[in-house]
Amino acid sequence: MSKIVVVEDSDVIRTAISSALRSQGHLVKALPDGTELEAVLVSGRPDVVILDVMLPGGRDGFELLKVVRRLSRTGVIMVTARDEVESRVRGLSEGADDYLPKPFSMSELIARVESLLRRVGDNGAEVTIGDLTVADGASLVQRSGVEISLTDTERKILAELARSPGRVVSKTHLLTAIWGYDGYDENIVEVHISSLRRRLEAAGPRVIHTVRGRGYKLESA
DSSP: OOEEEEEOSOHHHHHHHHHHHHHTTOEEEEESSSTTHHHHHHHHOOSEEEEESSOSSSOOHHHHHHHHHHHOOOEEEEEESOOOHHHHHHHHHTTOSEEEESSOOHHHHHHHHHHHHHTTTOOOOOEEETTEEEETTTTEEEETTEEOOOOHHHHHHHHHHHTSTTSOBOHHHHIIIIISOSSSOTHHHHHHHHHHHHHHHTSSSOOEEEETTTEEEEOOO
16 A cells, blocks of 8 residues: 655645545545655655645745655655746756646546556666666666665666666657656656766766667666
8 A cells, every 4th residue: 555645735636636546545644735744754654745836834845855855765746836847847857756737637646646656666687887786676776886866767767778788768668668658748758867867977977878869778888
């Protein structure tokens, strides 16, 4: 039974989301703001956090996203009335796994939650690319023996690339394998690839290479 935290200031929306998720068998902790979020992350260890961007008080959803990423690797879906590209890119760049603009259907939200949950627990054999080691479905990622911290989505992308080292993996394949659908904006892949590269290249040379018009491949420089 998955544990999900919903941070949403609207009583109506918070109740609707919580009821929809509970009807699918999930355990739900509903919060009107981020006051209790740190304590819940530490004590409850949720599988997914659904985080509204526009929240009352001193910290909005972007600030709370930093709190989540500092304390855990749990999946994060950001929900907001903002539908500007800049807001979506900011959320994804700062560690969110998915982004859902309001208004949305509960069926779509549930589908995205289930897709995010499916990414957890994907194990694979150890792969070594130069000084990079990817083990247990990217639950362990090291460069020259030093562990690198990644978000859940970054780990899933890296694990997918590590299944076929040296071979091109298309954006469509990544969308389908990781997000569970292939009709989504391919920019979401580019944003997460860019973030993943920054983390990996902070500790060594580039290992994720773009093959123009085809996709990406994992190989040493």
